[in-house]
Amino acid sequence: MDAPYELLTRLTALSPHGLGEVNALVRATCAASTGLTPLAAEGAAADDPAVRDFAEQFATDVASVSAAQREAFLASAGKDAFAITVLTFVADFVPRVQAGLDVLGLPPIPDADGWDHDTDPIDLVLNQFAPTVGAMRALDPVTTEVVRLRGAVQHDCRLCRSLREGTALDAGGTESMYDDIERYETSTQLDDGHRAALRYVDALIWTPADIDASLAAGLRSHFTEPEAFELTLDVMRNAANKIAVSLGADAPRVTEGTERYLLGVDGQPVYG
Template sequence: MRSEWDRPARGALVAAAPEAAAVLDQLACGLVPGMGGLTALARVTCAEALGLEPLPRHEEPASAPAAASFAEQFSLDVSAVTDAQGRALETALGDRAGEYVLAVYAADWVPRVRRTLAELFDGAGEWPDDENEVDGLWPAVGGYVGAVARLQLLDPVLTELVRLRGARQHNCRMCKSLRSAPAMAAGAGEELFDAIDDYEHAGFTARQRAALELTDAMIWRPAYPSADLLGAVREHFTPAEAVELVLDISRNAINKVAVSQDRDQAQVSDGLQSYEVHADGAIEYGERIRIG
């Protein structure tokens, strides 16, 4: 009998998360009119930086050094995007700069999702490659947040550990200042959250360590997940849970858009703040949490 792991990644994604899969396709194939060359540039630049297969393109990449430099740094380490790179992008692209950043997020993260799922499951399968004209990418980004939020297989503590690990790797100030109300209600506190920075040696469960290690792998080495890591994920997660975990990691990485544009300031000047994500993807910010 074939295992559920023995299906192509495309089939596993659609089976476990059909709504999220559809929105991910929109991110992969959405093309804003007049931005074909810039979108192709983002897709080629991000893929080359990461060693991944680029999203489909049907135009030649534009010649835009500032846009290429921004996309490369966004992919490699968004926390190191400089003010000068941001200003150069806005000077070069004007009012198209914001839309270009969303195209970079899609070019940066959809291939990571596809590669990780292909490694966990039995190859990639057939991903859609037809570009579709859209008025803008933000509706797909917002739709993706909501679709992933509606997946409920993973417990809130694990989900929050993964989110915080990504927030600290991307150095998102707002994300680092937030704490999940459901995770705290389930018993998680700052002692547990502080241990994320040294999760390999802290007292996490094997399931939690596998999730945190996969977070790091998708962020820093998406083209080369280790066999041991893939085996640990398969051991401690069901196929549907693994799909949700991969999607969670990619959804959290939308913080790179804000970080890259220096728009990730925390809403509280000191301390922390509780939050909760609703089924429609909307974030409700709660009370300030005092620490120390």
């Protein structure tokens, strides 16, 4: 688990040149929106109502980011819009992961030694963190896919909803099982482990400051420590879809039906 923890620490240390005040703003805003402890920030927060409004909606319910909110954010952020959106994702989801680790009794994210002014947040999140988590294999592929699809619906990511991971399909995942994710408490196709995982997913997404101890105990009764850690990071990796959803860039690659892909051994998706 050393590499994922190291990457989480590096995410907390991000404070890119020229974006320190905006980074402080989104860190404070996202935490206030979720009731969690904000990530530390370098310097005072910027006074930018458009960025604040965008970050608040991003954290609260990204699927409801309006066209007006998006346009105002893009106008204010300018050429840094993508980087600021990624920083917003970090501000939003790293505290959720820490809350999950806390309630599961797993080691906390280590503190950073100092501020990182030089690393590109886009590269760190999308090209390093996401594939590192994608390459983890403690969880079985069907549970991994069930968790991914729950996040896809909760964040209303059109691309994610259109995808089906091939290893999970080969391991017994079916469309009827996946349809049952929306009614998992009464499903006859999803087992008790799936239900425990999905309750945890929902808690991380909607009530991260109030994850019930019995819910966490239920998860730990079905999953080992490495599995529970991977599941927690899977929720964050999947939630990177919030970046595309918030910017209106989540269109599916197919016009109808679903598209099969494979999650490679390097954690990168392989299409076609």
